[in-house]
Amino acid sequence: MTVLEQPGAYRPTPPPGWQPRVEAAPLLPDAEPYRLLGTAAAADISPDLLIRLHRELVRGRRYNAQATALTRQGRLAVYPSSTGQEACQVAAGLVLEDRDWLFPSYRDTLAAVARGLDPVDALTLLRGDWHSGYDPHEHRVAPLCTPLATQLPHAVGLAHAARLKGDDVVALALVGDGGTSEGDFHEALNFAAVWRAPVVFLVQNNGFAISVPLAKQTAAPSLAHKAVGYGMPGRLVDGNDVAAVHQVLAEAVRRARGGGGPTLVEAVTYRIEAHTNADDATRYRPDSEVEAWQAHDPIALLEDAMRDRRLLDDEGVRAARESAERLAADLRTRMHQDAVLDPMELFEHVYADRTSQLREQAAQLRAELDAEADDSGKGE
Amino acid sequence: MTTAIGADTARKPATMAQALGRALRDAMAADPSVHVLGEDVGTLGGVFRITDGLAKEFGEDRCTDTPLAEAGILGTAVGMAMYGLRPVVEMQFDAFAYPSFEQLISHVSRMRNRTRGAMPMPITVRVPYGGGIGGVEHHSDSSEIYYMATPGLHVVAPATVADAYGLLRAAIASDDPVIFLEPKRLYWSKADWSADAPEQVPPIGRAVVRRPATGGRRSATLISYGPSVPVCLEAAEAARAEGWDLEVVDLRSLVPFDDDTVCASVRRTGRAVVVHEATGFGGPGGEIAARVTERCFHHLEAPVLRVAGFDIPYPPPMLERHHLPGVDRVLDAVARLQWESEWTEGSAV
Numbered sequence: 157m158t159v160l161e162q163p164g165a166y167r168p169t170p171p172p173g174w175q176p177r178v179e180a181a182p183l184l185p186d187a188e189p190y191r192l193l194g195t196a197a198a199a200d201i202s203p204d205l206l207i208r209l210h211r212e213l214v215r216g217r218r219y220n221a222q223a224t225a226l227t228r229q230g231r232l233a234v235y236p237s238s239t240g241q242e243a244c245q246v247a248a249g250l251v252l253e254d255r256d257w258l259f260p261s262y263r264d265t266l267a268a269v270a271r272g273l274d275p276v277d278a279l280t281l282l283r284g285d286w287h288s289g290y291d292p293h294e295h296r297v298a299p300l301c302t303p304l305a306t307q308l309p310h311a312v313g314l315a316h317a318a319r320l321k322g323d324d325v326v327a328l329a330l331v332g333d334g335g336t337s338e339g340d341f342h343e344a345l346n347f348a349a350v351w352r353a354p355v356v357f358l359v360q361n362n363g364f365a366i367s368v369p370l371a372k373q374t375a376a377p378s379l380a381h382k383a384v385g386y387g388m389p390g391r392l393v394d395g396n397d398v399a400a401v402h403q404v405l406a407e408a409v410r411r412a413r414g415g416g417g418p419t420l421v422e423a424v425t426y427r428i429e430a431h432t433n434a435d436d437a438t439r440y441r442p443d444s445e446v447e448a449w450q451a452h453d454p455i456a457l458l459e460d461a462m463r464d465r466r467l468l469d470d471e472g473v474r475a476a477r478e479s480a481e482r483l484a485a486d487l488r489t490r491m492h493q494d495a496v497l498d499p500m501e502l503f504e505h506v507y508a509d510r511t512s513q514l515r516e517q518a519a520q521l522r523a524e525l526d527a528e529a530d531d532s533g534k535g536e
Numbered sequence: 537m538t539t540a541i542g543a544d545t546a547r548k549p550a551t552m553a554q555a556l557g558r559a560l561r562d563a564m565a566a567d568p569s570v571h572v573l574g575e576d577v578g579t580l581g582g583v584f585r586i587t588d589g590l591a592k593e594f595g596e597d598r599c600t601d602t603p604l605a606e607a608g609i610l611g612t613a614v615g616m617a618m619y620g621l622r623p624v625v626e627m628q629f630d631a632f633a634y635p636s637f638e639q640l641i642s643h644v645s646r647m648r649n650r651t652r653g654a655m656p657m658p659i660t661v662r663v664p665y666g667g668g669i670g671g672v673e674h675h676s677d678s679s680e681i682y683y684m685a686t687p688g689l690h691v692v693a694p695a696t697v698a699d700a701y702g703l704l705r706a707a708i709a710s711d712d713p714v715i716f717l718e719p720k721r722l723y724w725s726k727a728d729w730s731a732d733a734p735e736q737v738p739p740i741g742r743a744v745v746r747r748p749a750t751g752g753r754r755s756a757t758l759i760s761y762g763p764s765v766p767v768c769l770e771a772a773e774a775a776r777a778e779g780w781d782l783e784v785v786d787l788r789s790l791v792p793f794d795d796d797t798v799c800a801s802v803r804r805t806g807r808a809v810v811v812h813e814a815t816g817f818g819g820p821g822g823e824i825a826a827r828v829t830e831r832c833f834h835h836l837e838a839p840v841l842r843v844a845g846f847d848i849p850y851p852p853p854m855l856e857r858h859h860l861p862g863v864d865r866v867l868d869a870v871a872r873l874q875w876e877s878e879w880t881e882g883s884a885v
């Protein structure tokens with residue numbers, strides 16, 4: 157069957173017969189971000205899932221606090237905290253099957269840790285150790301990506317490749333509100349929709365791209381609305397409602413796995429901390445705004461809902477906090493050990509085989525290192 | 537490992553374009569993980585028809601017409617490579633590859649390195665490059681220096697039909713990303729199998745002496761690659777009348793760079809001219825001249841000269857013949873070597 161014979165294939169036709177290719181209405185997001193906690197539907201969520209989400213949220217917040225402290229101690233070069241956004245992180249980390257892939261950005265260490273990555277390995281990029289401290293294939297987590305939105309086409313390509321191979325693998329790609337302005341965001345969504353690739357895009361709209369508010373980033377009604385232009389559904393969700401984010405993502409993952417194509421999810425949340433430890437957030441936003449969002453805290457929202465259903469008591473909260481303290485203590489101890497890096501490894505992974513030029517340069521560095529070792533030996 | 541075209545003469549492609557198409561076909565037949573993607577590569581067979589017939593033979597899943605988006609093409613190829621495929625990307629023209637540079641430089645070139653070897657990127661990016669076909673603006677750039685300046689990429693440019701086949705097979709088989717520069721003005725050049733014999737192409741990274749100097753007193757090496765190689769061969773013939781014995785080295789690969797073959801030649805001849813279409817300032821010739829000078833200084837009887845395109849944006853087609861280094865400009869440079877050599881007569885090492 158040629159392209160021209162495919163049913164529903166888009167072809168410009170003269171205006172009198174013109175019809176939209178697909179109905180736009182089913183693709184449109186809800187007017188309000190979808191909420192689950194505190195609604196009647198919350199009664200149907202599995203208790204096990206809520207308990208897991210709660211534990212990871214509490215651990216996540218502690219992880220963020222510990223990592224931020226490590227920047228003050230000079231152990232991390234930089235840390236973009238996801239405090240306030242833990243619901244998005246945890247839902248993204250827990251929603252996938254083992255065989256699925258996660259494509260995180262620099263702010264998404266927590267999602268990677270929730271997926272099972274060693275907390276120290278997840279931080280090597282940010283401490284100035286090797287760029288990616290883990291083998292991406294092990295937990296199917298792509299390397300944390302710094303250039304904005306560039307990981308999105310990777311997610312599409314991987315999901316597409318998996319489907320070509322007959323594997324029912326889904327890719328979940330994370331991006332910030334600022335990242336949605338990048339060309340790669342557009343190209344990735346377009347490819348995904350045209351190829352009906354099994355991908356889910358999660359935009360964590362935390363209000364700011366460093367200092368620039370959403371209003372200066374886009375004129376769209378919402379970021380979820382952008383989906384319609386590509387021919388995929390857009391979903392708008394309360395990004396601080398972990399159950400809602402998990403449910404919306406789970407539906408999108410199911411749809412992708414079943415051959416229904418990609419979904420764009422916008423989670424409306426807020427970055428409580430500054431962009432990174434190097435940023436001064438007081439320059440671009442009032443404390444009152446932060447406080448208003450703190451009143452809509454993802455952990456408090458979940459705990460209230462769980463207490464209502466008698467799935468959580470003080471003892472449960474204490475147990476989650478203890479687990480979080482153990483995580484933080486382990487992170488502290490291991491991050492306070494100096495990383496041991498072999499400078500000779502600099503030449504090892506540039507190409508499959510070293511070029512003669514790199515062999516020469518490796519020999520030069522080897523000689524410099526030997527001379528250094530000799531010098532320090534003499535000094536003793 | 538060497539790449540054979542095969543003994544069957546009937547299978548020999550007649551032009552470079554056909555050789556490239558044959559290489560893609562044979563690679564796809566040999567390895568189901570090889571996928572071709574790009575703009576118009578399917579039904580149309582590419583604007584230069586290099587991918588003609590691939591979609592028919594292997595299906596649209598293996599030879600895919602993508603949306604019109606170079607960053608998207610290369611970015612999705614990264615994801616495909618992550619999942620074990622070998623994408624071969626076609627960029628429609630040299631200057632239209634620029635939107636993909638972010639993906640190329642930030643991810644394709646360094647994914648292996650940043651993951652400490654866990655994620656190689658066996659991607660081949662085919663770029664029809666260079667001028668001489670009367671293309672309008674944005675259809676004739678020589679962008680090799682941008683690629684050369686990016687660690688992690690191999691940069692290859694064939695000059696003969698046999699090399700086009702062999703090097704493309706090698707590029708697709710490589711576990712590293714290869715920028716495969718196709719000299720588009722040689723697309724229709726015919727195979728001269730006697731000149732190309734033996735029909736064996738060594739792995740990426742080996743230069744070849746296309747025309748040896750025979751040991752005449754006034755000798756020099758012309759160092760070149762891609763579309764400038766035939767220019768150098770013609771210049772070498774013409775220079776014989778002036779008493780010059782010119783050796784022509786075809787680099788074939790800019791990265792990795794074959795210092796050994798180049799320097800062995802320059803040590804034999806004592807003089808060198810680098811010839812390419814790309815602009816001279818900050819161009820590949822500067823790097824090559826510096827390498828030759830560093831390694832062969834005591835063998836040189838004249839400074840290493842460069843014959844390059846002017847330092848201008850690629851000119852309109854009606855003027856491109858004034859920009860592209862041709863035989864006369866190469867011969868002028870060779871004549872300047874002579875002056876240097878007479879001046880240093882008798883003082884050679």
Ligand SMILES: Cc1ncc(C[n+]2csc(CCOP(=O)(O)OP(=O)(O)O)c2C)c(N)n1
Binds near residue numbers: 332362
């Ligand atoms: C291509 C690119 N341009 C600029 C930057 C510098 N930069 C880092 S984070 C950032 C803001 C990103 O905002 P957003 O996408 O909303 O994500 P958030 O940091 O809020 O999670 C910028 C401009 C970058 N990393 N990549």
